[in-house]
Amino acid sequence: MDYSSFLQMREEFSLLVVMVILLVYDIFATEKALKQFQTVALSLFTLHTLLNCVPREAFAVAGGMFQYVPMQTYIKTILNIGTLIVLLQAHKYLDEDANRVKRGEFYFLTLSTLLGMYFMISSGNFLMFFIGLETASIPMATLVAFDKYNKKAAEAGAKYILSAVFASSISVFGISLIYGSTGTLYFNDIATVFTGTPLQLMAFVFFSVGLFFKISLVPFHLWTPDVYEGSQTNITSYLSVISKGAAVFVLFTLLVKVFPKIISDWQPILYGLAVLSITVANVFAIRQQNLKRFLAFSSISQAGYILLAIISGTALGMASLVYFVLVYMFSNLAAFGVLSVIEQRTSKVQMNDYNGLYQTNPKLSFVMMLALFSLAGIPPFAGFFSKFFIFSAAAQQGFYVLVFIALLNTIISLYYYLLVIKAMFLNTNEQPIETITSDIPVKISLVFCTIGILFVGLVSTFYDQIAVFSFGM
Amino acid sequence: MQYTLLIVLLPLISFIFLGLMDSKLKPKVAGIIGTSVLGIITALSYTAAFEYFTMHKIAGVYERLIPLHIEWVRFTEFLHIDLGILLDPISIMMLVVITTVSFMVNLYSTSYMHGEKGFQRYFAFLSLFTFSMLGLVIATNIFQMYIFWELVGVSSYLLIGFYYTKPSAVAAAKKAFIVTRFADLGFLVGILFLSFYTKTFDFGILTSGNPNVFASTVGVSFMGLSVMSWAMGLIFIGGAGKSAMFPLQIWLPDAMEGPTPVSALIHAATMVVAGVYLVARLFPVYEVYAPDVLHGIAYIGAFTSLFAAVIACVQTDIKRVLAFSTISQIGFMMVGLGVSGYGAHEGLGYMASMFHLFTHAMFKALLFLGAGSVIHAVHSNEMKDMGGLRKYMPITNYTFLIACLAIAGIYPFSGFFSKDEILAATFEFSPYLGGVMSIIAGLTAFYMFRLYYSIFWGKGHKHAHDHTPHESPLAMSIPLIFLAVVTIFAGFIPFGHFVTSDLANYDIHLDMTVAVMSVSIAIFSIGIATLMYRKESKIPNIMGKTFSHLHKSASNRFYIDEVYIFITKKIIFKNISTPIAWFDKHIIDATMDGFAGVTQWTSVKIKGFQSGQVQQYAYIFLLGTLIIAALVLFV
Amino acid sequence: MNFLSIFVLVPALMMMGLYVSKTRKQIQFVTATGASILMILSGVITYMYLSERAAGNMAEMLFTADTVWYAPFNIHYSVGIDGISVAMLLLTSIIVFTGVFASWKIDPLPKEFFLWYCLLSIGVYGFFISTDMFTMFMYYEIALIPMYLLIGVWGSGRKEYGAMKLTLMLMGGSALLLVGILGIYYQSGATSMNILEIAKTTIPIQAQYYLFPLTFMGFGVLGAMFPFHTWSPDGHASAPTAVSMLHAGVLMKLGGYGCFRVAIYLMPQAAHEMSWIFLVLTGISVVYGAFSAIVQTDLKYINAYSSVSHCGLVLFAILMLNQTAMTGAILQMLSHGLMTALFFALIGMIYGRTHTRLITEMSGLMKVLPFLGVSYVIAGLASLGLPSLSGFVAEMTIFVGSFQETDTFHRVLTIVACTSIVITAVYILRVVGKILFGVIQDEHHKHLTDATWFERLSVVTLIIAIFALGSAPFWISNMIGESVLPVVTQLAK
């Protein structure tokens, strides 16, 4: 049998290479050489990102277990960039003496979750998908519980692993039923025979909640705020952007590729989930004082918005979704970046700690404001465009009421985003957070995010590029 | 006759100039500018009058001249506001009246207002008023008239409130403006009705007598009443507001808070007759298409006249007496119009009322200026502070007397002729109304002489004014004398040759019976007044006692003001605005805040779901899964 | 990109200029020059427009340009102006200009203030020049957001509450709007979001029945239509001077403009059938606003409620659906914009001196502040519709226009609306009498100083504009009138 075709899985291999190099480097390099570890790691990963950012012809490997379509390059690149930003933001944290010894693990685990997502994205078979899923989530648990001596981290880790495993076991049970009812695990074959018999519907539901869990849709979201709060901030951002981004993409592809026959069944499900997620998350968010929890709920409601793109099930929706993920990545990572900088310096995460931030840290609060406005969907920032496109995609399929509900929720979301802005700009504080001079990598990452927020929307090239292949799929 | 434009423009220019320069100018200079401008336009309007009445006559009928006419703003294909100058007998007459009186008043003011703060502002406002008033009378179309109507209202507001630190003055100004404004609402809606159906604002077309103009109004009715009645009635409300017809007369007495010359100009001679002028302008329309309204006007006029005359008998503030007499006299004019018909002899009332407007302007201005000079001398408006002034101020005395005789309608003073015509016309219309009007004439004579005597006769109350009062300076006396002269001889103007309802000549012939009767009534009432007020006498008090109710309510102006206070304060402020404001705050606004509140509340209520217990999370997770499954399977 | 986009470009450049400028002097220089340039530009564009028309170019929109932006959604960046937009651009430039001078010595953080201010003006200008629904909506929202910070940071009184309320309620409006826009786009089946394109198609009547109310209400919220007006008093009361000016002067006009351009123009059938609902609502807000203004004691609240009344009149006239009334509506937008801006400017200046806005605590200011006093009187007279000031022409056009509708319903409503001129007089004179006339009660008020040069500049500019519009309305009313025509013909279909 010819294995050369495996070499086509370029992204996965290059990432694997990076991981192995880093592992070896971390283990065998001298103390002196290790000083450059992060630099090397970052540059390697950047290289990997650049190498794999060009879409290729679609192909299938291993008898269709691994299926590539050009669109995946975009989503993977987005994930790469996101990861890169996260790593940049984590740079300072990993340089601290306490964590220096663990940074090898940090990189390794992060990248392995990324690898898992790669497989998840490109999978053409439920086995592959399952492996990807688990590869993405098990190391994640260790990351969540990364700093060992932090009680909260431990708790978060426990909550994450337990919920994750619970979810995935239900999901696996679902998959088993799918297998039982169709006799195959290959997406293409299933698509033809999956006609929506009661058993199959049951199976579908059981299976899909596993993904809903990863996207953290209400009511499968309850782990999210706790885990986000407990884990180290950079990992939270990774969790909120990267794994979520991958999951929504996969959900879309699965629904369209594998379950097209029962669209009339999953559309109502998504409808309900979208309404629930957006509303409940918003209502929870307005009360939050801890900004990490706050962003957790906001990210849940954002996930709800993403469903509007998925529910349309059209190419337009696909493009809007990928675009939304891109914008969401920039905005959310910017917010988390500021958050992590301040937390690392002052270990302050409460909203009222941010009172009068603008007086002392104008730049940081400016970036924060951009990020929040973008999340709230205010022009001229990218968030406005991504939201508009998603609504447009949904409206095209006639989901006006859903769009309207979502829009009403934007009012609530605007309210709580404004609360933070109010804290930073309006409120006064006798001992505000002292002026912070953030290190180069964070600066780079924030500038990068800002540029993204400002121009991804106004310049239509990005969307057009994405759209090209979305129509191809 | 293009130069008539100057008559309007010059005051405007002087207003703008004075207004902008304001305190940068020396008071004297400002006064001179203002007065001289008025002098110029007076001369201009005299020449205009002369030229018009001599030359522009075709087959004995005066033609309507429109020397200037521009479209100002266009509403629909038919309706557009034009600004222009319309010259016909009444507008020419008004030009003469306004410029003359205004000029006199300006001249008078230069010394009357001497040393007042805001002297320049005063003259600026006077020019503004003159401008607006002139613009009003030369209006070629009803909307232009409305425009200047408003401007007149504002300038009157500014002038009444001239002493803006005096609360009563401010209040009076506000009252005057709002009451007239309310009336103008009627005017506006009237215009809207009229213009909608006739498709024009233009007086020329409206009064052309061409029935096609009103074709579309035939048989159209709005809420039961014929559209034309609506239109003309509402328009009359506008006039009633400005001309202080019952029940909108309340603002005029208070308006006396303004400087006396202002009262002379605005609230005696010119602005208050705008209503009369308006009706006269649209007379043909009233006469043909809304006779019911026209008769209504007659009765309202009569009632107002009586009402005001009665009140005038008991007022003690001399300016207020004059104010009420003004209302009463305007009532006469309205009656004159109301009873008039269209055409040569039927148009007698029309002609008479215009005539009375003319003469009244002169002698009433004279009266006010005289009163002004008295007040100037004794620094008080109250009768009780006066008396025996004839020794000190002869000129004022004689001029005032002349004016009194004129208004009382004694031959050969101008008032006699005009009033006589009105009475004659009224008698032709209905003897009863005629009788009433004669009685009012008597009352007029009575209260005027009551006024006269209590100012100039009797023994003076020195304590009221420590220094001995003295005759006013020349700048004040000249106008008095001039107006007195006019008052004496104006009666002999063959008015019918100039102003008639159909623009044709008409020879006035005295109706002897009416004349004799009215004169005798006048003399009789003057006699009574002489008895009662020439010397100190008990009679007034006895009278007051006997008719105590009447006396009391009359001196309280029949409590009309209280009614207004009630309406404004109680009804509008307390029972409409306040509730609305409350509603806005506690219902509408509260609802909006309510949404926010509810969201917050829910947020607190449902926080239990996030219990922190993994098992409960899993439980909800499972529940969600099963519910979805159930829905998918069974729904 | 074409000539029109410069209106968006200039404020953007101003923002850059502000970003680099350090001292207050530089900031003032940048803003002043920018604002003046905008003034000049709008003058130029007016001239160009008129000469184009004179040259016989009868296209519905002039200077149109169209660049594809987001092809998959048929979103174009397309601009173009007709007489109405030109009028609005003029208005905006005047207000922006005067606003800059009214907040010449703003404190604290002048730089940030003007940055937001410029962003706001970008939104407004963009809205008026764009003919594509998406860009229109985008600019609309751009204009909304800076309000929050402008009010929150530089405001006074219950600023945080006011700012939040304003922002959220307007956001609610735009939520309705967005659904409306998407609905219009997809239901019309047009191949572009360009209004002119969509106007060529007809939206199915069933769709119109829910899209029209959505769109109209969406814009109506910004137009302070009863019962969605409550953001206006609280918002305006707490906003800083220049912001109140720009917001009440221009931003509220976006509402009327939008109702006119989108709701009525694109959905004529529904407009015909459903106008009565909104006629009642707007009729209410006309009288209601005026009556509530009578009992207010805070100058800004009084003016805010009078704005409710006047803007109500705008929507009211638009809903009369005939050319004259609509022309009147646009005129009213202009005149109200100018005079309310003047009002807010003056109130701000008075407040800056007396540190109170309660009319009960002021009296006899005319003596110490003659200039401000006289200007206030002029503003008041304009607002109660004195001829030769802008208010009169607008209101008369509206009333005459509304009177063309012959049925009793419209008649009665029109007459009811007319009564507002009396009520307006009542509260205006009440204020003038209370604060300007009489004798000074408060000792401190005896030593107040009258307006400074920059304050005078902004006030005088506005007054001149008001006079100009009031005494020579013919050219602008003709310009607007012929631009209203397309909508009227659309309605006639």
Place this chain on the structure above:
Amino acid sequence: MGDLFSNFLTGSVPIEAYLGVSLIMFFAGVYGFLSRKSLLMILVSIELMLNAADINFVVFNRYLYPGQMEGFFFTLFGIAIAACETAVAIAIIINIYRNLTSVEVGEIDEMKE
């Protein structure tokens, strides 16, 4: 006894029996997860759930789709992954124990609402 054994070999035990078993296992696991107090027990219950799924795969493969291997392979991978999960979970539980000196699931609710 003997024939049951032979039935097992010949595969004539009805599939429903296996599915029943797996279903029971699954929900037993779920119940355990929801009700147990100790983290370790919860972990065990999860194992039950996963294994139930594995049984399904095997049974489906063996009974319904003989002649293909997918089910079996999935089971193998499933077991492996379950092992990883358990390993990580145990590690974290130990960490918990280090921090809280307890493995009661009720203890770990510091973060809520």
